[in-house]
Amino acid sequence: MRPAEDIRKLIKNLNDTTSAQMDERVRKNMLQALAESEKTSARTQPRIGRIIMKNPITKLAAVAMVITAVVLIGINQFGGSSAAYAITDMPELLGQAKTIHVKGWTSALKVPVKEEEHLERHQVEDWYDMENGRCRTTGFAMIVMMPDEKRLLVKAETVFDGYYEMQINHSNKSVTFYKLTEFMRSLYIRRTLDRSLEAISLTPEEIADFEKVGQDQLEGMEFDVWEKKTSYEQGGKEEKFVYWMSTILGKIARFRSWEREQKAEGEWRLTSERELKLNVVPPEGVFETVPPPEYTLNNTKETASVHRLFTQPFGWRDSVQGEIAIVIALPNGVAIMGWHAEDPASDSAQAERFEYLEIGGTLPKMCVEIAFGLWPTYNDQNVTYVGRHLAETQKDGRFYEWAIFVPNKDVDASRVLRRSKVRIGLHRDNREGVEAEETNDFYVETVVIQEDEFDLFVRGAMAELSDERVAPADVTYDNVINLSGEIRASMEE
Amino acid sequence: MLEDKLLVLKCKHGDKEAMCRLYEKYKDYLLTLAKGLLGEQATAEDVVHDVFVSFAGLAGQFRLKGSLRAYLATCVSNLARDKIRRRTRQAQVTDSMNPVIQRQDNPAQNLIESEELTRLRQALNQIPYEQRETVILHLKGGMKFREIAGLQGVSLSTIHGRYRYGLDKLRSLMNSEVEK
Incomplete structure (x- = not known):
């Protein structure tokens, strides 16, 4: 008897290709239809307009129609209830914009801050070229120097011109360049929408938590007001995020956030404000990686080092070093994580630890173990992940482990998995049954991809972290899906 | 996904290259679906042809909600169902042999x-x-x-x-x- 899995594989193997005659026929008719569509939507209207305006009777009727239309638009915009868009549509609508301009200020810095630092407003301005993935963004970092807790605020700007990234440190007036490999460029461009959403603190995993709390007018236009409150156990803080969104135009015009002490339930303190404009023509040169005059150059484009992946480094006592290089998730929540860890003091034979690994078998025993891999931090925290070995690559003497993490049920990765927690345990004595000496939790950003992006991003990342710049042949979308099915079945058993 | 959105945006502005890129990207995938549903090469080709021509004709007003791939697959499925219905009606009218297995x-x-x-x-x-x-x-x-x-x-x-x-x-x- 042929098992059902065979039938499934056979269907997946169905692959028809179009003939040259068909291609010719479709292209011809399709481009003709496209040209006609453009003609009818763009060219016919002015012609009709000219005919109407030449005739004195129709001219009067046209004026009357314009007045009626203005009144109708007014009713629709200022008092109508025809809600066309909800806040959950925003990621997609922002993704369709040509450019996004975000301008405002922030005072909330993500470390414990003193009262007076809260009151200080720091200007923020971001530009995103959604068509070409270029961007110019502002960032702040508060460095607390121990032991005297002296604080240093660093203001930085990052410009990506599609090929090079220029990091400008405005505090010490210096510039550093990074060059991007072809893979990194694709990844960078792919994350443009994510970055623009992060700039206004609007992430898909949280979007469903917002509720419409009222309406407000901005510059004479009606906007729905959407709100979400979040409380943090650590620090006893409560935050409130509010968006002004036009349901008719489908755009957010303003974002504000507040903060207060949760226990005291005191007054809300405004911590940041952003105004948003879509499809505005950016100022000339805004995406150019030209250093500001009189800034010190730490390097040049010619001497720039290669931009690393979006890594999460970790280390213990100056000896154990490692990093989570990348986490990529498929839409159903199956995730692939590339990472490495070395202990120069005791870890001289890494090759042995990778020698007997099997696809779908246990993860390698290294100086550091993934004690609890992928722990979704939003929405569905009851999902359980199991990690197994998928592949390994070697680059510059390092062994990279590519682990596959499979959830016990399908999850919507874009909502659940974009930010996950990984618990890493220091494991100098890595014999079976020996507990990790200590553990640390790290938050990792996940790149959620579609099936047709598997080769570009999963295999691309593996090739990027390999001396031969080639991904292991076995790592294909179908193999990963089959393997994840087997791993899940073993979890159920 | 982002690439699709950009291509759709360009198609909306009459960009022929973007339209051809979309066709190249999805033609085999859609033909496989259509042929899987209909079983006949010629009818499947007609369905894919009609999907792209009607997409191009409506490109100016098209708004992409969700994935373009899923949208095109849905179009193929709808057209294939129409063809099946028409085929069934035709078969009833002509009282044909009603072959169970369609030949390639x-x-x-x-x-x-x-x-x-x-x-x-x-x-x-x-x-x-x-x-x-x-x-x-x-x-x-x-x-x-x-x-x-x-x-x-x-x-x-x-x-x-x-x-x-x-x-x-x-x-x-x-x-x-x-x-x-």
Whole structure:
């Protein structure tokens, strides 16, 4: 008897290709239809307009129609209830914009801050070229120097011109360049929408938590007001995020956030404000990686080092070093994580630890173990992940482990998995049954991809972290899906 | 996804290159779906042709909500269902032989394909259309059961049932072919 899995594989193997005659026929008719569509939507209207305006009777009727239309638009915009868009549509609508301009200020810095630092407003301005993935963004970092807790605020700007990234440190007036490999460029461009959403603190995993709390007018236009409150156990803080969104135009015009002490339930303190404009023509040169005059150059484009992946480094006592290089998730929540860890003091034979690994078998025993891999931090925290070995690559003497993490049920990765927690345990004595000496939790950003992006991003990342710049042949979308099915079945058993 | 959005945006502004890029990207995927659903090369080609021509004709007003791939797959599925209905009506009118197994139009294609795949195509044509659509759209089209339920206008449990029955039927048809 042929098992059902065979039938499934056979269907997946169905692959028809179009003939040259068909291609010719479709292209011809399709481009003709496209040209006609453009003609009818763009060219016919002015012609009709000219005919109407030449005739004195129709001219009067046209004026009357314009007045009626203005009144109708007014009713629709200022008092109508025809809600066309909800806040959950925003990621997609922002993704369709040509450019996004975000301008405002922030005072909330993500470390414990003193009262007076809260009151200080720091200007923020971001530009995103959604068509070409270029961007110019502002960032702040508060460095607390121990032991005297002296604080240093660093203001930085990052410009990506599609090929090079220029990091400008405005505090010490210096510039550093990074060059991007072809893979990194694709990844960078792919994350443009994510970055623009992060700039206004609007992430898909949280979007469903917002509720419409009222309406407000901005510059004479009606906007729905959407709100979400979040409380943090650590620090006893409560935050409130509010968006002004036009349901008719489908755009957010303003974002504000507040903060207060949760226990005291005191007054809300405004911590940041952003105004948003879509499809505005950016100022000339805004995406150019030209250093500001009189800034010190730490390097040049010619001497720039290669931009690393979006890594999460970790280390213990100056000896154990490692990093989570990348986490990529498929839409159903199956995730692939590339990472490495070395202990120069005791870890001289890494090759042995990778020698007997099997696809779908246990993860390698290294100086550091993934004690609890992928722990979704939003929405569905009851999902359980199991990690197994998928592949390994070697680059510059390092062994990279590519682990596959499979959830016990399908999850919507874009909502659940974009930010996950990984618990890493220091494991100098890595014999079976020996507990990790200590553990640390790290938050990792996940790149959620579609099936047709598997080769570009999963295999691309593996090739990027390999001396031969080639991904292991076995790592294909179908193999990963089959393997994840087997791993899940073993979890159920 | 982002690439699709950009291509759709360009198509909206009449960009021929973007339109051709979309065609190149999805033509084989859609033809495979159409042929899986209809079983005939020529009709499947017509469906894919009609999907792209009507997409191009409406490009100016098109708004992409969700994935373009799923949208195009849905278009193929809708057109294929129309063709099946028309074919059934035609068959009733002409009182034809009502062949259970549709033959492949292109003998050369048959030679190229493995014998197993040919048998699969024949088996696919023997299972009820709703089951075939569910199996093909899920396994080859990558559509979720929920999306297929929306497309067919039935509940999720019905779709699960159609998928299971479809696969079982295909399995038994192919096993009986082997036993012969």
